[in-house]
Amino acid sequence: MTSGKVASLLYSFKEPTEVIVKYEFRNNENYFKMENIKEKMIVDLSSDNEVEEAFDITYEPMEDDNTYILHEFENDGIFGWETIVSESCASNQKQQVLHIPASTARKVFKDRKSVVIRTLHELDGIECSIFTYTRKDKKGRKEMHLGGGWHAFKKANQLRQGDKLQFQVSDPPDVLIVDIVRCGC
Template identity: 35%
Template structure:
């Protein structure tokens, strides 16, 4: 893969042999007990087309559309467990602005209120996400459609604008 001007943007037309975004030891491999979900647990906003492709949608909230305070993107735990395990970054692939931007994946743990001896592992996109969201002028009510294949570090995102209810094209 070839770097473009911005160090956080790459050209996705390269080969798929690069594995610079994989980490050898995942934070999930510690001695703690983690909530383990199965593919049967995926909720109505999360869709599995086959055993390797995960799709989900997010409606942009007022807070997420805020352009003055940096935002992160929460990845549904039931999806991140299957496709983001061991990853420390993903690259956004989109027909919109900033395709190829690198986003850091951060892992956090929180208590599980239902099962006190288990922890819920959550993953977020941090560095890179806010830049992408600003460049694409996300507004409250816009719908983001995500696709992520197991084993891939390429996150496909499409935007459906709330005012036209049609996918926009990059300009």
């Protein structure tokens, strides 16, 4: 199952929403239906075969199909990580980059040049540039960081020192889910 945060992004729930999820295993396939209790809206998550048969269509993915799978949030340091906003990151005086953990850079982002941020906060859907650089003081080790759209995201969401940022990478790594947990300071 997918976490509530991810489901809310995928189905555009903008406020807490009570749903009923109905599950059935039929013909070696999983079938899900989700019902929004408040508005009685049905979101059908049936298998592709059932939808194709019901509407007599044939589905052929487009070349630029943006289908992706989200891993459930886990602070594993590869597909998911957390960081606390530092004083320098919170400052709007200088455009601070977001450093990507070495294992994520090496195993997930590799040669990528950009990623799209999905969030329940401001600037959902902004594209961020991924920059690779080599530190002279780290024996030529390559590192990665987000710039470009990250600066606008940080400013629009008014990050404060002590806020916690939770990151989750999709598979393939086209999307970076970002959640902001505000500091109670």
